[in-house]
Amino acid sequence: MTVLACDDLDCGYFQDNPCVRGVDLAVDEGQVIALLGPNGAGKTTLLETLAGLVPRIGGTVSVKGTPVKSGDARRAVRAGMVLVPDDRALFKNLTTEQNLALAIPQRTIGGLVSNRRSVAEGVAQTVSRFPALEKRLKVKAGQLSGGEQQMLAISRALLQRPNVLLIDELSMGLAPVIVESILPVLREVAASDGTAVILVEQHVRLALDVADRALVLVHGDIVIDESAASLAADPGRLEKAYLGG
Numbered sequence: 614m615t616v617l618a619c620d621d622l623d624c625g626y627f628q629d630n631p632c633v634r635g636v637d638l639a640v641d642e643g644q645v646i647a648l649l650g651p652n653g654a655g656k657t658t659l660l661e662t663l664a665g666l667v668p669r670i671g672g673t674v675s676v677k678g679t680p681v682k683s684g685d686a687r688r689a690v691r692a693g694m695v696l697v698p699d700d701r702a703l704f705k706n707l708t709t710e711q712n713l714a715l716a717i718p719q720r721t722i723g724g725l726v727s728n729r730r731s732v733a734e735g736v737a738q739t740v741s742r743f744p745a746l747e748k749r750l751k752v753k754a755g756q757l758s759g760g761e762q763q764m765l766a767i768s769r770a771l772l773q774r775p776n777v778l779l780i781d782e783l784s785m786g787l788a789p790v791i792v793e794s795i796l797p798v799l800r801e802v803a804a805s806d807g808t809a810v811i812l813v814e815q816h817v818r819l820a821l822d823v824a825d826r827a828l829v830l831v832h833g834d835i836v837i838d839e840s841a842a843s844l845a846a847d848p849g850r851l852e853k854a855y856l857g858g
């Protein structure tokens with residue numbers, strides 16, 4: 614089943630000069646996509662447009678067949694489009710647990726607003742996915758290591774039960790060994806929950822290893838859209854694309 618569909622999507626900051634053009638995309642349930650491309654290609658712009666943070670210049674976006682309004686981040690989240698931005702956007706002065714709690718919708722029970730039980734469930738789910746966070750629940754997010762912060766940012770996004778999880782620069786500032794420990798969790802979430810994942814990642818090899826499909830964006834155009842395995846087997850083509858060949 615198609616989870617995310619984009620039709621002739623133009624993105625950018627100037628109406629008459631889109632920096633990402635004509636994106637036609639159908640992403641299936643449980644599919645992991647590596648979104649690759651050189652600096653300035655438009656990867657962040659594309660993710661932020663999908664997440665409703667940047668208004669579209671043209672085209673349509675839908676999640677599970679429901680159109681998503683342009684430039685409306687709240688509705689995008691309600692449609693299940695959840696972004697982990699490259700700066701991770703954590704509340705640095707709140708603890709790990711408090712950051713997780715904020716991601717969980719409050720329930721009204723007998724006229725009282727409470728989400729205590731769902732917070733406990735959310736914390737348990739998080740710790741089962743990222744055991745490294747168990748001892749860090751009472752620690753302020755700003756005092757976590759870079760890897761722990763990324764785990765928290767991803768966990769917070771997952772608690773919103775995304776249909777489409779968008780992750781920008783997963784490995785920003787992280788050692789490859791940390792990235793290697795996070796990527797399998799994304800695969801697992803995609804397989805078990807059917808979440809579609811679009812991952813922007815500078816470590817091309819790691820990204821292609823975890824992804825089903827690769828999109829290569831160069832100067833705002835998708836120049837390659839094919840299976841990650843076939844692209845990994847032919848690195849010369851990727852190099853050529855990066856160089857604008």
Ligand SMILES: Nc1ncnc2c1ncn2[C@@H]1O[C@H](COP(=O)(O)OP(=O)(O)OP(=O)(O)O)[C@@H](O)[C@H]1O
Pocket residue numbers: 626632650651652653654655656657658659
């Ligand atoms: N807020 C903005 N206003 C105007 N132009 C912008 C803005 N943000 C990005 N751009 C421009 O849009 C183009 C695409 O940038 P974007 O950050 O989306 O690329 P990217 O592929 O994510 O690059 P990187 O890998 O370096 O993060 C670039 O030319 C950039 O200068």
